[in-house]
Amino acid sequence: DIVMTQSPDSLAVSLGERATINCKSSQSVLYSSNNKNYLAWYQQKPGQPPKLLIYWASTRESGVPDRFSGSGSGTDFTLTISSLQAEDVAVYYCQQYYTTEITFGPGTKVDIK
């Protein structure tokens, strides 16, 4: 199985400041034949199901604010919130869908400083 790790476990950022979350996969999730990274990011607020933010590592889901962006390739990925808003307080998960055993990272909790 591909093991997903995230760092940090949690972070607190001032309103309007940048938040950066890292995700690392134990093997590459880049499919060479189409040059796509099989990596997604989700946001989960308390008591709610996860919400898809980013897929193919850097494609923003429809309706997601453009302050959310994804980058990276191969085994190292980043989710950036360019200007943190109060409504962005949540846990963020990365997910690989490269292998038949789909796996998630352990999550990163984002709070306001």
Place this chain on the structure above:
Amino acid sequence: QVHLVQSGAEVKKPGASVKVSCKASGYTFSAYYMHWVRQAPGQGLEWMGWINPNSGGTKYAQKFQGRVTMTRDTSISTAYMDLNRLTSDDTAVYYCARGSNSSWYSSFDIWGQGTMVTVSS
């Protein structure tokens, strides 16, 4: 509007089985894979498997092989997840989630509201 509506909370005894339903609306049910994901209290997300609603084909996570069965009824656009031999470790919120495209290797763009399953003697 695309929606997934799941069945209500369940309380089960150890050793019992639970069947959770997920009714889809607003899209062609058979065109998108349906995945099941669970989340134990205070924990992260754990993928359990998928079903291809068109063919009925399934793929289960190794951890749940032999204990989980995913089925569907295309006439009512509903997917089901059946988990047996329950233990307290199966206490969790169970989600259905639609695959974002017509293949199994996809992100999950629509999620059900979740079904809390509590296993307690």
